Amino acid sequence: MKTRAAVLWSTGGKWSVEELDLAEPGPGEVTIRVRASGLCHSDDHNVTGDSQAPLPVVGGHEGSGEVVSVGPGVDRFSVGDRVATFPMPACGRCRYCSSGRSHLCDLSARTMMATAGENARFRFHRGDVGVGAYTQLGTFSEYTTISVEQAFALPDDIPFAAAALVGCGVSTGFGATRRVAPVSPGDHVVVIGVGGVGAAAVQGARVAGASTIMAIDPVPFKLEQAVRFGATHTAHGIGEALPVLREVSWGAMADVVVVAVGVMHGEMLAAQAELVAKGGSLVMTAVAPLVETTVALPLTRFALAGKSLVGNLAGSTNPVADFDEMWRLYRAGQVQLDEMVTRTYSLDQVNKGYEDMHAGRNVRGLVVFD
Ligand SMILES: NC(=O)c1ccc[n+]([C@@H]2O[C@H](COP(=O)([O-])OP(=O)(O)OC[C@H]3O[C@@H](n4cnc5c(N)ncnc54)[C@H](O)[C@@H]3O)[C@@H](O)[C@H]2O)c1
Ligand SMILES: [Zn+2]
Ligand SMILES: [Zn+2]
Structure with a gap:
């Protein structure tokens, strides 16, 4: 045809x-x-x-x-x-x-x-x-x-538009905080980049009961949208976010940081890792140019604070089980x-x-x- x-x-x-x-x-x-x-x-x-x-x-x-x-x-x-x-x-x-x-x-x-x-x-x-x-x-x-x-x-009651989004971005962002680095009630969470993936990560953190959800994006419109999806704090960059996060977390920093910027680069990693609490996870979701193979990361500080750097492929989503869960959350108005x-x-x-x-x-x- x-x-x-x-x-x-x-x-x-x-x-x-x-x-x-x-x-x-x-x-x-x-x-x-x-x-x-x-x-x-x-x-x-x-x-x-x-x-x-x-x-x-x-x-x-x-x-x-x-x-x-x-x-x-x-x-x-x-x-x-x-x-x-x-x-x-x-x-x-x-x-x-x-x-x-x-x-x-x-x-x-x-x-x-x-x-x-x-x-x-x-x-x-x-x-x-x-x-x-x-x-x-x-x-x-x-x-x-x-x-x-x-x-x-x-299912018949799920619109094609909503279902399409779940087919990648929503599953990837939601799964970052649901499966890749599961957020616990009360956790402090940071989401860097509020596109489709980041907006879903914000929602995943909200559904999981995070107490702080800080969204970071240079674009003011994205920060307004992040608040709509559940962000409790916003910042235009990591420099602006650090002192606020330090204060709201009483110095602990974020248990989970989801990196969902449009294009990742190795030299961005060190600053991103500063947002992570002891024992916390940095969830690498964004795609970097394939030819880039080096990163900047103060390894000793990272190691001695027991931080994890974890790759995220499609939110570790199991579509058979997780799509069904997503439809239930959507029907209940818990995920927008x-x-x-x-x-x-x-x-x-x-x-x-x-x-x-x-x-x-x-x-x-x-x-x-x-
Ligand atoms: N790992 C996976 O399975 C998977 C799945 C889907 C998408 N992705 C990747 O995730 C990333 C995000 O995807 P998307 O579709 O949401 O992209 P998008 O372009 O819609 O959103 C990216 C957001 O990041 C913001 N941003 C750009 N630079 C920033 C910075 N330095 N600090 C903070 N925010 C910044 C942009 O303003 C934008 O709002 C892309 O790299 C995409 O390829 C990965
Ligand atoms: Zn995709
Ligand atoms: Zn298989």
Whole structure:
């Protein structure tokens, strides 16, 4: 079938919306009509070259939609089913899946490193040219064909927009404080960077009962939004945050610090680590340029204070269990997802959406499909 999709052809280029051929679903695959796709910063890292997904690639990895066609052997979904997607597959059989760490599923390497499907088969083509799908989802497209291991049943009462966000940014930020470095009632928490990921981390800290939630972002609009999601304190930078945090925590500093800036750099780490309490955790969520391999960190002070530096992949989310929890929190009004969408865009406006992200105008921008 034909589909219109936003394709990145070269590093430093723009998303080009064009008509592609989409493969019918193979064994274990479904084709979905995409209904919403969030503008996560991670797609943009491929544009700048910070990340290096094989090109050309259809962007979009934070989406939701409806099943329009099922491949051979698929018994989990039928035509018409609503689905949320997730960048990490969960095979249910590997060592990681079977020990409750499905975000590290052995199949993940497949989606992170390669944008083509099983046997390097491309699901999108323009003429003879195979076009990849970012994290094998490619949700900046009217239709996409994906593995059932990346699709999860979506209840009828959850809007496609909210579900899309949960497909990456919300799970990553919420999971940072729920699973990666679980926040306890009364904890002091700092969230650095209030995009989709950071706004969800603020909410995760609130739901967990943190007593202090300090949001740090240079953009005043983001700080206003952070307060809306539960931040108790705000600062425009770490320098401004340190004395306030010291005072409210009686010198202890933050039990959990979530780093969710747009682009991480190694030299930022030392100042971030200063925010962390003895025995606390610095949750590295933001993506740095792939070529950067050095960091600045006063190691002895870090070690003797028993601090942890922990990587965050998609909030350690197990989509089967955690999406269901998220829908319950959303229904109960404990997590605000609709409020995170600052602006919506058509597929043709995807570059405009990323322009707005860089200008700090959105907590999250969302591409919606009619
Ligand atoms: N680890 C994962 O699984 C995972 C998943 C999703 C996104 N990410 C990454 O997380 C990061 C955040 O994603 P997002 O979509 O929320 O990005 P975003 O661009 O929407 O938000 C980033 C925010 O950080 C702020 N910021 C920039 N520099 C800052 C600084 N020095 N101090 C404080 N705030 C600063 C910006 O103003 C912005 O509000 C990105 O690097 C993204 O690629 C990682
Ligand atoms: Zn697995
Ligand atoms: Zn993402």
